[in-house]
Amino acid sequence: MYIALDAMGGDYAPTCNIEGAVKFASEYKTSVYLVGNKSILEEHIKRQNLDISKLPIEIVHAEETIGMDESPSIALRKKRNSSMHIAGKLVREGKAQAFVSAGNTGAAMSIGKFVIGAAEGIERPGIAVAFPNKKGSRTVLIDVGANVDSRPRHLLYFAVMGHTYVKEILGTSDTPKIGILSIGEEEGKGNELVKDTYPLLKMTKLNFIGNAEGRDIFTGDFDVIVCDGFVGNVVLKTAESLGTIILEMIKEEVEKSFISKVGAVLMLPALKSFKKKADFTEYGGAPLLGTKGTCIITHGRADGKAIKNALKFASEFVNHDFNNKLLQNLNTLIPMELIRAKEEEIQE
């Protein structure tokens, strides 16, 4: 197995990317392509006093780098010699089985969708985020932004991707409870997309349990919640931002009094443990499910440990033969003939 790491993507690249790759390769004996500007990488490796000569790490030269603010089309069409584009190409060509980037999220998604390309049986890949929930488990929200304006059939695929992700990778359920994000719990509540998708989901062999509301992302009553990428992305960004602002507001209140400050110091270990548990963005990264190879997009703030975790996370998809399992599930859980008939009925 080879994992192609975009060594130049992320706020702390290439320093932390190199550090993460070295830690991962030494600990798990798994091969990494370090894709980036060769002379810069070699200089950094030297400066960081690292020796990669005995590790399964290979530098693959890439002349260019995608900036954090550059548009996806630049990564796709203009900078074909960028570290991100070349890392994607290594997967498309079968030289690597997984792609990991902490760079520009929009660009990385495009590389996943169009350079690596959709997996067999899939029309549109979707990004999944595993939120921590009240029951101490995880709830997967998919799609959180790889697509806008999805059609019912795409949400169906997201459901199978989410099912396979929970069952094979997270391991939190063998029969994941699937829901569709809506407003109101009862069948028939929601917008056009939800109303059209609901009957299709009912026809699958998935453990579909109905509409989920915004609050259900955290209740633990669902293992997977599907939605279109527009709604999913808004929800993800709202949740990330609200988490941060709540901690900031608590901090601000605490700083108003000496006693509170003492209290906060005593509470520190508890708060830190909470923060770690709640930090869903750092959980290895978010997989873009449904691509030909594994594609992990991790946070721009990723440090060495986060990069190592992302590489480890990517290797789990390969080790569990995720894409084959996904294809099997598509074939066994979705009665495509029935669904096509229903789709035609909806369109009429």
Added chain:
Amino acid sequence: MYIALDAMGGDYAPTCNIEGAVKFASEYKTSVYLVGNKSILEEHIKRQNLDISKLPIEIVHAEETIGMDESPSIALRKKRNSSMHIAGKLVREGKAQAFVSAGNTGAAMSIGKFVIGAAEGIERPGIAVAFPNKKGSRTVLIDVGANVDSRPRHLLYFAVMGHTYVKEILGTSDTPKIGILSIGEEEGKGNELVKDTYPLLKMTKLNFIGNAEGRDIFTGDFDVIVCDGFVGNVVLKTAESLGTIILEMIKEEVEKSFISKVGAVLMLPALKSFKKKADFTEYGGAPLLGTKGTCIITHGRADGKAIKNALKFASEFVNHDFNNKLLQNLNTLIPMELIRAKEEEIQE
């Protein structure tokens, strides 16, 4: 001015509703119609040792009550003698200027939309929630669930409603910064609805500053963010639920150690002050903007103080002549002719 209070709606009705009405009427000398089952209300007033004889409170009998789980259509068509329906009718008939309910949210929205009805110039009312933001101000999200599948023109109206709400009621800005909820900051990013609405918003005289992302609900960079009711409702419920779960998770971590518990006790005043600030659901309630009279929907958990606040909140809309200001703003800020032409262009 008369405010019609649904005395039977809410988890603690009619006890807290009566308590809130009495406090409000004594403090602000403003008249309240207490709408509900007369004998039950009189019995409760007696039991609570209250005397309403010298207060501007009038009981209006309503035989039925809408249950918290009954569908909006029951409130609209079947239970026409319910406290909620009769309170709405008092506004429609001009006998009251404002409607307040802590009952079944879906039912209250329907009463607002169809019994009270849309204000002049408005096609569809929208529910607004004022979230606290990092700058210590408020960001209004509208619509958070009065409609699903909105069209561009409706979002335009939501923008004017939000503008008027911020300027006249919240008083946090004279030229409210308006955004449209999307994914990605640049013009052209988003789903079909956003892409079609963006050029229309640019044509208005509103202070439209572009796309807002999920995180911007809390940054304070926007005073008003418009969205369709499906997305808005999902966001609202996600935010409410996440706020609760974060506090619960912190509590759980704290309880694991004695030192943390001591810390938490010392931090208590700070945490309480934070909780008060963050409790956006208790901020008087959410106004359903764009109805013929004022329509305030408050939380089912509303206690006496919350009911008093909701009544006070409702009276502010009447005192500030909100609906006339809204109509003026519609006429002066939206160049309808231009927008109609643009709409036709979009449809082609």
